[in-house]
């Protein structure tokens with residue numbers, strides 16, 4: 408039986424994800440794994456050090472190509488904690504010379520001093536949770552930063568690093584297409600090389616879901632939200648952004664290496680509670696996930712892993728179809744036919760999706776259309792081999 412340790416030992420190229428599950432407050436629409444108790448910082452980072460030391464020791468000699476600090480809000484914790492984690496990392500593995508080091512940040516944390524500290528640490532890409540540059544929208548979202556702060560921080564980060572992404576969200580209470588257009592043009596006017604666009608979704612058991620259910624908040628119709636998404640695609644592409652993944656737009660050379668690596672099914676190790684890992688080694692592909700419990704994680708960081716499974720052939724094919732169709736690079740038609748053992752059923756499904764305008768086929772590659780990106784998972788479902796839907 409192959410264990411995670413065996414897989415990690417024989418692996419030579421990988422990405423790292425560090426889940427920093429702290430936020431100052433929980434936003435009404437957010438269901439991520441996080442806590443708001445800053446008093447747990449010390450214990451958490453000590454557990455993170457234990458977990459990382461043990462797993463990275465098994466990787467000695469490997470090269471890490473990207474590190475992504477996500478959360479939560481990694482920018483809300485003192486940089487000294489992140490520095491300690493890097494020291495743990497560099498005791499066991501090397502960073503490639505051009506490694507991408509991304510940190511997810513919120514505007515209210517990014518003082519000039521913090522930006523300088525992060526740059527000194529080696530962070531060379533910031534993904535800023537701006538969400539909007541418009542005061543009414545930020546108020547409706549209950550965000551802690553102001554529109555002025557969002558602008559100032561975006562500009563300062565661009566001046567310092569040049570490699571900055573902002574998240575923008577559409578479909579907020581009271582939002583119409585004109586407001587959304589203003590947000591998009593503001594982002595474009597800052598000269599950013601990367602923008603991520605999300606449609607506000609109602610996640611179960613969030614405060615927002617409760618408010619909507621009780622009729623206290625009304626969100627724009629799904630069709631209005633879909634039009635906003637289409638508007639974002641049109642405007643950003645007209646400005647030279649490549650729409651390289653459902654929610655992500657990049658100027659040439661500025662795509663997120665970490666995210667693209669995950670979508671292209673390269674190996675990545677996730678540290679921290681709720682973090683997932685994917686390891687490719689020879690013919691083996693292993694997926695694992697850490698516990699989604701802060702107490703369990705901090706108490707037994709050496710036993711952080713909650714599940715681990717070797718992917719079956721069917722699972723690999725399903726993943727390949729789902730992930731490829733989220734990317735502008737698409738899926739080779741010849742591969743899809745091979746996955747279906749040449750069955751004619753898939754040919755009919757492909758024709759149907761083409762007729763509905765959800766996919767296009769160019770040079771033997773199936774690509775999801777702009778409209779199709781709104782239904783990327785449904786498109787993928789239609790193209791899964793029936794016997795492999797396990």
Ligand code: SF4
Pocket residue numbers: 429430432433434437438439441478479480513536
């Ligand atoms: S800042 Fe981000 S991660 Fe934290 S609660 Fe808000 S949406 Fe969730």
